[in-house]
Amino acid sequence: MPKVLTGGREVAGVQDRNAPSPEEIRRQLQITLNSPAFHGSKRCQQFLDYVCEKSLSGESGALKERTIAIEVFGRQPQSDLGEDTIVRVGAREVRKRLAQFYVTPEGVASEIRIDLHPGAYAPDFHYCAPAPEEAVTPAPLPVPAAPLVEERPAGRWRRGLIFAVALTVFTAVAVFAVVRVSGANPNSEAFQRFWDPVFRNPEPMLLAVAHPIVYHPSWRAMKLSEANQPPRDTQAQRAIQLPPQDLNGSDMIPVYNQYVGFGDMVAANEVSSMLAHKSKAVRLRLASGVVFEDLRKTPTLLIGAVTNRWTMELQQSWRFRFKWTPQMKTVIVDTQGKGEEWSIPAKEDGSAPEDYILVCRIRNSFTGGTLMVAAGLKQFGTEAAGRLLTDPEQLGIILRKLPTGWESRNLQFVLHASVIGNTPAQPEVVASHLW
Numbered sequence: 001m002p003k004v005l006t007g008g009r010e011v012a013g014v015q016d017r018n019a020p021s022p023e024e025i026r027r028q029l030q031i032t033l034n035s036p037a038f039h040g041s042k043r044c045q046q047f048l049d050y051v052c053e054k055s056l057s058g059e060s061g062a063l064k065e066r067t068i069a070i071e072v073f074g075r076q077p078q079s080d081l082g083e084d085t086i087v088r089v090g091a092r093e094v095r096k097r098l099a100q101f102y103v104t105p106e107g108v109a110s111e112i113r114i115d116l117h118p119g120a121y122a123p124d125f126h127y128c129a130p131a132p133e134e135a136v137t138p139a140p141l142p143v144p145a146a147p148l149v150e151e152r153p154a155g156r157w158r159r160g161l162i163f164a165v166a167l168t169v170f171t172a173v174a175v176f177a178v179v180r181v182s183g184a185n186p187n188s189e190a191f192q193r194f195w196d197p198v199f200r201n202p203e204p205m206l207l208a209v210a211h212p213i214v215y216h217p218s219w220r221a222m223k224l225s226e227a228n229q230p231p232r233d234t235q236a237q238r239a240i241q242l243p244p245q246d247l248n249g250s251d252m253i254p255v256y257n258q259y260v261g262f263g264d265m266v267a268a269n270e271v272s273s274m275l276a277h278k279s280k281a282v283r284l285r286l287a288s289g290v291v292f293e294d295l296r297k298t299p300t301l302l303i304g305a306v307t308n309r310w311t312m313e314l315q316q317s318w319r320f321r322f323k324w325t326p327q328m329k330t331v332i333v334d335t336q337g338k339g340e341e342w343s344i345p346a347k348e349d350g351s352a353p354e355d356y357i358l359v360c361r362i363r364n365s366f367t368g369g370t371l372m373v374a375a376g377l378k379q380f381g382t383e384a385a386g387r388l389l390t391d392p393e394q395l396g397i398i399l400r401k402l403p404t405g406w407e408s409r410n411l412q413f414v415l416h417a418s419v420i421g422n423t424p425a426q427p428e429v430v431a432s433h434l435w
Contacts, residue, residue, distance in 0.1 A: 020111075028114065037101040089276075112125060187393050204282055208300060209308070218252075292367075320332055330343075344356065358375050376424075378419075413431070
């Protein structure tokens with residue numbers, strides 16, 4: 001018996017018109033991989049190409065999670081896939097992008113559909129519509145035994161109306177199902193367009209984290225403090241307690257490049273996690289260890305304001321900038337218009353009831369790559385910026401209020417966030433600039 005391709009496998013049976021040939025499938029695969037739905041994720045392209053080629057080669061039985069983890073995602077053979085979900089996450093992302101592709105005009109016009117069903121890694125291939133029937137010579141109609149009764153016009157109209165209503169309901173349900181599967185909504189689409197320059201760049205994204213100078217007490221100050229305090233049962237840290245006259249300048253020891261602020265850490269973690277779900281590689285570095293050559297043609301996110309050397313050095317051409325005032329305060333200034341400034345009450349213990357935030361996306365930065373900034377006047381604002389940049393709903397709402405064509409322009413936002421119990425609330429935009 002002839003064989004047909006079903007789900008990438010050859011099985012014995014009658015020739016089936018719903019089973020495309022390997023050549024047709026490979027042509028459709030290239031169209032799909034080059035579509036906008038897949039163009040932003042090299043890892044999703046590799047995933048789909050790998051499972052399709054394995055299936056077309058008759059090796060669909062070898063499409064196991066561990067094999068894909070090793071050959072597509074570069075994991076070691078001894079990796080613990082109980083903790084590492086990268087293959088499952090990658091498969092979900094591929095399914096989502098396939099659903100997005102098949103609702104585009106290019107996808108709707110496709111003759112062949114590639115599906116990756118939940119719970120399986122072997123794709124299924126079939127025609128989007130039945131192939132034309134072969135011409136058949138019609139047999140002569142039998143002579144009726146009795147005259148045919150002509151259907152009344154009212155009956156034809158009623159049946160046509162019922163058919164039209166049923167077709168409308170079916171179409172609405174199908175469209176709703178596609179939207180649910182693809183996860184597409186206006187906010188998510190705006191989020192995707194905002195990050196698209198990063199997703200499309202083959203280079204890993206560089207996260208340059210602020211490098212605050214932290215001061216340690218000297219050994220002398222620590223010994224004096226311990227002598228002035230009651231003995232303790234545990235060796236947990238406690239604050240220095242000494243009269244001011246017992247301390248001098250030598251008791252403050254500056255420590256460089258060993259600490260990261262909590263808000264900076266949260267922002268780096270949020271962005272790293274989001275990019276991992278998008279199969280985008282990340283390089284995490286302290287900004288103090290980054291040289292300009294590292295920034296060239298590389299998508300970069302600068303995390304932190306005055307404690308990040310590159311935020312302060314690269315901001316000179318921006319409208320909204322950070323400024324260190326003679327009163328020893330950090331503010332955000334508008335270098336155009338009325339020269340407005342945004343600042344918060346200064347407290348020596350580091351707490352604040354609110355924070356102002358600067359978020360930037362510079363597409364045509366002189367570094368040669370996309371440059372982004374997430375920085376607050378305090379750590380609270382930086383934390384809020386990291387959460388904003390990775391939340392499709394929150395960021396999408398802001399982006400959809402911008403003028404048409406914002407996708408190809410440089411963006412700056414100044415935002416305000418209340419701080420409750422050292423936790424920032426959702427920020428709101430107070431100023432924006434596009435150019």
